Amino acid sequence: MTSRHAPGHPLHPESLKDKQRTLREGFSMPLTLRVHRALSWLRRAEAEQQDEDVRFVLLWIGFNAAYAGNVGLALAGDSRRERDMFSEFFATLVAFDGKHRIYDMVWQRFSQEIRLLLDNRFVFAPFWNHHNQIEGYDDWNVRLERERVAIGGALRRQDTATILSILFGRMYVLRNQLVHGGATWNSEVNRAQVRDGAALLGCLLPVFIDLMMDNPDHEWAMPHYPVIEENA
Secondary structure, eight states: OOOOOOTTSTTSHHHHHHHHHHHGGGSOHHHHHHHHHHHHHHHHHHTOOSOHHHHHHHHHHHHHHHHTOOHHHHHTTOHHHHHHHHHHHHHHHHHHOTTOHHHHIIIIITHHHHHHHHTOGGGOHHHHHHHTTOTTOTTHHHHHHHHHHHHHHHHHHTOHHHHHHHHHHHHHHHHHHHHTTOSOTTOSTTHHHHHHHHHHHHHHHHHHHHHHHTOTTSOOOOOSSOOOOTTO
16 A cells, blocks of 8 residues: 655645745744645655655654644653644644545545554553553553544544544554654564554645645744754
8 A cells, every 4th residue: 555645746745845835935934844844754754665664753753843742742751642732733624624635534545544543452552551560551441442432423423633633642652662662673563553654644744734835824833843043
């Protein structure tokens, strides 16, 4: 399965870069930084033809650059607060998505892969908290079932923003496994998760960036690490 858009497609990274060059004079500084940084990582990921682990990490960095979350919270390992930031970002983008491109990807193109990721305990943070003997997570299976109920409700309502928030919460666990050395490179153990996660990110991130560029008047917050002059 490929996640790459063909050259010349409006969502191909190079086409998005051309669009950014045309529109960037009208961007606020926060949007300028978000789009420029996200595109740089997306373009690098597009050049990664073989290694899905590397591709997933590159795409996740691009996603981080786009939504510009508070990195301090992520470093603290607070996945719940991270999901709150995901939720706000996704709600904004879904509201902008008049052509229903995100909706179509979530409910049509990748519905099976998304269901598998959402049902996988190995990308469910409370499961690992329990196995790492963190107090208060003995009921991880109850929490998983509770989240399945929430997912079912979101599916029935076709609530795209909620599904994305839960989905990216799961992929955040996968991101942590890779970035923090909790997985072997090219391991068969997590191959399906990495492959599907990279495919999803590779298709969703260009749409996210495109929607951001189409809505420059939105009050985009300044990224956590703005550009600071050396003599400042």
